[in-house]
Amino acid sequence: MTAVTQEAGAPFGAAPPPADAAGDAAIVTSGLTKRFRGGQIAVDTLDLAVPRGSVFGFLGPNGSGKTTTIRMLLGLVAPTTGEYSVLGLPPAHALPRVGALVEGPAFYPYLSGTANLMRFDAADPTAVRGTAGRRVADALERVGLSAAAGKRYRNYSLGMRQRLAIAAALTQPRELLILDEPTNGLDPQGTREVRTLVKEIAADGTTVFVSSHLLAEVEQMCTHAAIMRTGRLVAQGTIASLSSGLVTRVRVETPDVADAARVLGTLGLSDVRPSDGAVTAELGGHAPEAVNAALVGEGVAVRGLAVVRPSLEDVFVGLTGEGFDVDG
Ligand SMILES: Nc1ncnc2c1ncn2[C@@H]1O[C@H](COP(=O)(O)OP(=O)(O)OP(=O)(O)O)[C@@H](O)[C@H]1O
Ligand SMILES: [Mg+2]
Structure with a gap:
């Protein structure tokens, strides 16, 4: 299901x-x-x-x-x-x-x-x-x-x-x-x-x-x-x-956004999204500790690394294409 x-x-x-x-x-x-x-x-x-x-x-x-x-x-x-x-x-x-x-x-x-x-x-x-x-x-x-x-x-x-x-x-x-x-x-x-x-x-x-x-x-x-x-x-x-059908993402907080994005891309993570002070990407089958090790190995200063699991709100938005708001 x-x-x-x-x-x-x-x-x-x-x-x-x-x-x-x-x-x-x-x-x-x-x-x-x-x-x-x-x-x-x-x-x-x-x-x-x-x-x-x-x-x-x-x-x-x-x-x-x-x-x-x-x-x-x-x-x-x-x-x-x-x-x-x-x-x-x-x-x-x-x-x-x-x-x-x-x-x-x-x-x-x-x-x-x-x-x-x-x-x-x-x-x-x-x-x-x-x-x-x-x-x-x-x-x-x-x-x-x-x-x-x-x-x-x-x-x-x-x-x-x-x-x-x-x-x-x-x-x-x-x-x-x-x-x-x-x-x-x-x-x-x-x-x-x-x-x-x-x-x-x-x-x-x-x-x-x-x-x-x-x-x-x-x-x-x-x-x-x-x-x-x-x-x-x-x-x-x-x-x-x-x-269970939704993607889990990883979020890396770092001042080296561009480098981090490059490393995540090289590792094969998809939908890499750099923003201010952080990069997120789909974790796929990757182990978060391996992602962290690769980042640190490439000299990226990792301030924080979090696995962001889909919430019920993501489920709702994914199924209805709408935000969770008042119905008419
Ligand atoms: N007695 C009633 N007569 C006509 N329409 C009604 C009646 N009771 C509820 N409705 C309508 O039915 C819909 C569902 O209302 P309901 O109260 O079941 O929603 P709800 O999910 O409990 O909302 P809330 O989170 O605000 O409590 C609404 O559009 C509401 O305006
Ligand atoms: Mg009610």
Whole structure:
């Protein structure tokens, strides 16, 4: 599965998964489509396969259909056409085993974290009343809010609010957690905290399906990703497989740009690009240490040498020919 050989409109991994694949998949969609009144197609024949145990990044620019997809998965909005299963079941049957965060739930500002979660839990018809206190305390502990459990919500920081929203999804044992942009609006510290929390939850065996419009975030947090563009799936697979078809470049920082470019060319590296204070080239099959040795051997002063692997942004640009920007 390589990303670059894909033709537009024919994303790999897009063939509808066989029925028996649903057993290993946390989410399978086939031809899932949502056309809103007024004709706009928000999600266009989407075929997703989310493996159990993955941290699956659902990546796309603003307006690319992420929230609409998640709302369909959670039964909050009906698809126009298409099929889907969650945890191998029709969504309505799976929902008690799914925790979700979509557009932060409304919490009461004057109630504490604990009191808010108790109210939240009381509204859940599948929750066992007698265990609510313990389950709420456990969920708060899970997201690192035990110390702030008695504090009023209005005094929570943004990161604490987001943790509480995730805790609300964790008051019952969940096999699948669906989080719509859980780091939205957080500062770098809060973002790091939520990312760490997602990894911890996944390490406990919960599949996490997390949307984001931040490429770097998905690269850091996720094992798999699907990339959306105006409602259509552009690519999906493991993070490594998504970029496996793209070239890795080497970047040499040096004051001897011309000499370095000549040496790289002699070595057989292609697409050598000199710029101010640095030269980059396609690494191809060359070992970076051999490139470095050759440069130094030819008297080039190497200040830095870095292997630049393709990012998910490169994947997106390579597949769509466009920058990763807001969709119309
Ligand atoms: N209720 C609605 N009625 C009409 N159009 C809608 C509705 N909800 C969403 N849309 C449109 O569907 C498209 C996809 O929206 P959606 O919210 O799913 O995108 P998103 O990927 O979640 O974006 P963001 O990153 O900004 O959250 C957008 O063009 C949006 O304007
Ligand atoms: Mg959204």
